[in-house]
Amino acid sequence: MLFYLAKMMIGRIHLSLLVALVHGLVIAAALTHTDDFVSLEALRNTWMDVPPNWSGADPCGHSWSGISCSGNRVVSITLASFNLSGQLSSDIARLSELQTLDLSYNKGMTGPLPAAIGNLKKLSSLILVGCGFSGPIPPSIGSLQQLVYLSLNSNNFIGEIPSSIGNLSNLYWLDLADNKLSGTIPVSNGSTPGLDMLLQTKHFHFGRNQLSGEIPTQLFSSSMTLIHLLLENNQLSGSIPSTLGLVQTLEAVRLDRNSLSGPVPQNLNNLTSIQELFLANNQLSGPLPNLTGMNSLNYVDMSNNSFDATNVPPWFSSLQSLTSLIMENTHIRGQLPVSMFSPFQLQTVSLKNNRINGTLNIGSIYSSQLKVIDLQNNLVDAFTQRAGYSVQIILVDNPICTEGGTENYCTFLYQSNSSYSTPAENCTPLPCDADKLSSPTCKCAYPYTGTLSFRAPSFSNFGNSSVFASLEKKLMDTFRSRSLPVDSVSLNNPTKDIDSYLVLNLQVFPSGQDYFNYTGISGVGFMLSNQTFKPPHGFGPFYFIGNNYPYFAGLTSASHKSSRTGVFIGAAVCGIVLLLLLLLAGLYALCQRKRAETATKKSDPFASWDPNAKSGGVPQLKGTKSFSFGELKRCTDNFSDMNDVGSGGYGKVYRGILSNGQVVAIKRAQQGSSQGGLEFKTEIELLSRVHHKNVVSLVGFCFDHGEQMLVYEFIANGTLKDSLSGRSGIRLDWVRRLRIALGAAKGLQYLHDLANPPIIHRDIKSNNILLDERLNAKVADFGLSKLMGDPEKGHVTTQVKGTMGYLDPEYYMTQQLTDKSDVYSFGVLLLELLTSRSPIERGKYIVMEVKEAMDKSKDLYNLQEILDPIVASSTAPKSVEKFVDLALMCVQELGVNRPSMSEVVKGIENVMELAGLNPNVESVSTSSSYGGTSKGSEHPYSNESLFASTVAYSPTSVVEENDRVQRD
Structure with missing residues (x-):
């Protein structure tokens, strides 16, 4: 039959056309x-x-x-x-x-x-x-x-x-930043090459690693053309080599957040092209560097070092390009001259924790861009006010305020001005369906999204709309010059992270249709990854992290039709080979169909999800991997008892090893659990959005064969609760507790400040802080979490849920959830780290116990009976007292009086410095270094680890549920 069909086709097709088509097919077949x-x-x-x-x-x-x-x-x-x-x-x-x-x-x-x-x-x-x-x-x-x-x-x-x-x-x-690289910076030695040989390289980006040792003197020379040297947030020690002053092409230098010591080289001011200089959070000593002559300098931060006490240096007033002068805790004394506020670009002056005295007078000709002067904890005793000034002055903890001052500058703290969002272009934004968003040109489409991070911005006023408008224009100009199908771009939520990076959310909207195809995404992604885009002056070096794009269009039916036609024509010409080709084509099509069905199932694993069930609508994910039931069955040896590492109300946790060798924890819901479905949906939706070293990573999920399973990275040492109670056999000294507190705080700060949209955890407690093999803290269990609502309201009105003892009383009373509710819970967690007690124990509430027993006139605030003996015997009692102060700030009755999580992170870092620790250096010890007497815990995941009980509160349930908690 097929043979006669072929014969009919040959009779109907003109011979010359056949020859031309066959010739084309032969060339195409041999093209690659x-x-x-x-x-x-x-x-x-x-x-x-x-x-x-x-x-x-x-x-x-x-x-x-x-x-x-x-x-x-x-x-x-x-x-x-x-x-x-x-x-x-x-x-x-x-x-x-x-x-x-x-x-x-x-x-x-x-x-x-x-x-x-x-x-x-x-x-x-x-x-x-x-x-x-x-x-x-x-x-x-x-x-x-x-x-x-x-x-x-x-x-x-x-x-x-x-x-x-x-x-x-x-x-x-050369960009190796944000990895886990260790060891020293290599330089050449005889036959061994090194980075000092890279004379034409313009960029050394090595920040956010674990590099150690000294910065080699040999690394720098006058022959180098380096413009960006970024070594921030490593473990580098020793002095800054004087050879750095030879590289006069440098424009940005970041050596902050290391353990560098000794004096700053005197020839540093030879680097007259430098625009951003970060030396903060080291152990630098000697005289304060003289930056006179560095007239290109926009941003300087030398905070938290051990410089010699010095009077206000003249170069504070001479650098006319300055936008940001950050010199906190640098032992500066004396009265600030009026002239230092006059540079026309000046935006921020922060001189907290110094010995500034006398009268603060900013004069009448101060910079029109000046937004903040932060002089907290100095010796200022007078302020010359001028009518109509718009600068935010902060004089908290100065004599002018401690002697009874009630003015604004004595009562409020710094408010962030990072509120930019791309405005619509003279049009009315549309309500859009599904995952579509309204673009700046008011068209509903599926944007390509990601995060732009600028490692050394030269400005600190993130509320300046004209600055971001110029960035948007430059982005669009670059897209258009590359003929990419981009209609518009949108920037929003500018924030400053803990490393002083400027972080922006970017949305790129397609042109001509409401989605990008693969070619469009390839072009846009490549433009941002290979540095084709050059940001406007002042933004500094950047990197982009793009999100997976799940909205690709499929290939058109016309292309498939053309392919099939070519196959038939080729088969007709080939005569007898037709039978074989058609049979092969049939088999190929069948395989492709099965492959397509498999791909469709993988791309839509929730086809059988019931949106009418209590678990809510179909989960919306951001590129999280879907595992089949068979894959997880194999990697757990058929969910054997040997791999069972914990259980709870939700189900069981199994240890598994994936085909790539990765060890994972698989949280398997009990069949038919309706509450498990809601938590399953919430947790995969939220964790698929977040990626941070102090937040537990979601490897993937399984929604197959009626199963609901979550696949996490395996956290070897279980929960913080296990270690504080002694179940894990790990002994936590004061140093380790501080590092755990800092890690957990950074994870929670990421959820509040950098996740898009921000996430309120709603169930912060010691059972939901996991400890890895190096006892680094990771925030876990997002089953009760909520996305932040309207940022103008600052809260989400919702049914009250949480865990008894950690619950924010203001949230309970108002049912309005804010990020400060997490801060309250975190404050209780800090008290738990201090005392090793449960929040509610034998009818006593730890917050009230500490407040009632406190006496600041006595050593350790008279809390020796409440503190864990390990904490009470600390060799740095002042750090314990400051930690208590911070915990009690977090558990203030009113949320407005509590610090933000970014302020909590800084508070813990200050406590660590009081204890003689560098907050930027992770512990190199493993849990075995903190071993104690084991209590017989068989597995790192105890019965309470990932499934610790939570409770939904109603106005009548608080007393009744005091000693009984149940899953909502």
Whole structure:
């Protein structure tokens, strides 16, 4: 039958047309080089969720999404935000003509980089930003002599920086920030290369790692053309080398949040091109650096060092380009001259915790941009006020206020002005369906979203709309110059994180239709990952972390039809081969159909979700991996008792090992649990949005075979409650308790300040703080969490839920949930760290106990009987007292009187410094260093760990439920 169909087709098609078509098919069939196809085929079989048009044997001829070719050779792979998962196999080495490899923003891309990557001799751009790659960086990268861009930031790489990178003489951009790299900074030594050889490199971005040792003197020379040196938030020690002053091309230097000591080199002011200088939070000593002549300097922060006491230096008034002068706790004394407030760009002056005295007079010709003068905890005894000034003055804890002052500058603290959001362009925003958002041009569409982080901004006034408008214009100009299908961009929620990065949420809206296709996302993602976009002056070096884009359009039916027509024509011409081709095509189509069905199921694992059930509507996820029931069954040995590591009202937790070797904790709901469904939905929706080292990571989920399972990273040492109660056998000394408090606070601060939208946890307690193998704290259990509502209201009106003893009384009375409700719960947690007692024990409430027993005139505030003996015997009693003060600030009756979590983080850092600790250095000890007498806990997840009881409150239930808690 098929043979006669072929014969009929041949009779109906003009011979010349057939010859032309067959000729074209033969050329197309041979278009892609064999090695390149074999390599891409291997990658396609290794990776999950590849684009749907990655099919056939001709990637170049059929224009596979993200693949660019020159002739028949693959020269570029740009797959940013394509939702890929898997590992980068050594098959990549077959692509011998490859020049660009960009897999950024695919968090599912994990595992080590293969050493074979060093065989890609023509590679000029290796960009793997914001993925999940781990293991050491292979030294073979030093073989990539053509490399210009090397961006491996925001992964999980460990080990030392390979010295072989020093061989990359063409390198322009070197970004290894935000990993877990350790060891010293490599420099050349005889036959061994080092980073000092990178004379043409403009960017050294190594911040947020664990680098240690001294900054090598040999690293810098006058031959270097370096403009950005970013080493913030590491563990570097020793002095700042004087050779730094030789690199006169430098524009941004960040050495803050390390353990650097000794005097600052006197030749630092040779660096007259520097615009941003961060030396804060070190142990620097000697005279305060003289920055006279650094006339390009916009932003300077030398806070929290041990400089010699000095009078207000003259350069405070001479640097006319300054926008931000941050010199907290730097032992400065004397009266501030009026002239220091006159530089026309000045926005922020923060001189907290110094010895500034006399009269504060900002004069009548102060900068029109000046927003904040923060002189908390100084010796100012008078203030010359002027009518109509708009500057926010803060003189709390100065004599002018402590002697009974009630003026505004004595009673309120700094209010953030970061409220920018892109306005609509002379149109009325539309109400949009589903996940669509209204763009600045008032069109409903599915935007591509992510976070822009600027590592060294030169300004501190984040409420200046014109500044962000210029950034938006520059973004749009760059998109248009690249002919990308972008209609508009939106920026919102500018914030300053704990490392003084400016963080902005970015939304990029498509043009011509309401979604991006794969080509559009590839272009937009690549423009932001490879630094094609150059931000306006003042924003400094940036990086972008894109979110997965789940709204891709499928291939058109016309392209499939064209492909089928070509197959039939080719079959007709080939005569007898038709039968074989059609049979193969049928088998191929059947396989493709099954593959498509599998892909559809993976892309929509909630097809069977019942939105009418108590668990609510279908979960809305941000690129979280879906596991099949079979996968989790295999990795737990059929949910064997041996892998059972805990149980509770929700279900059980099992230890599992995934196929990639990752150890995970699998939280399996009891079948038919309606309350479990709601928590399941809430937890995967929220945890799929958040990524922070102090928040437990959600690896994935399973909604298959009627099962509801959550797959987390495995946290080896269980809950903080287990350790405080002695069940885990881990002994927590005062130092470890402080580090745990800081880690938990940073995790909660991230949820409040950097998650988009902000998240209120609603159930902060010691059972929901997990401790990893190094006893680092991770916030867990988001089953009761809520997204922050209307930011203008600042609260969410909701039924009261939480855990007895930790519940915010204001929330209980008003039913209005705010981020300050979490602060209250965290304050109770701090008291629990101090006392090792449960919040309610034998009918006594720990908050009231501490308040009633306190006597600030006595040692340890007279709390020796309440404090845990380990805490009471601390060698730094002042730090214990300050910790008590901070805890009681958190549990103030009224939320408005409580600090924000960012202020709590700073408070704990100050306590740690009182205890002689560097808050920026993580402990290198493991839990075995804190071992005590084990209480026989068989597993790290006790019966209460991930499932600790919570209670929903009604006005009549508080007394009745005092000693009985149940799941809502």
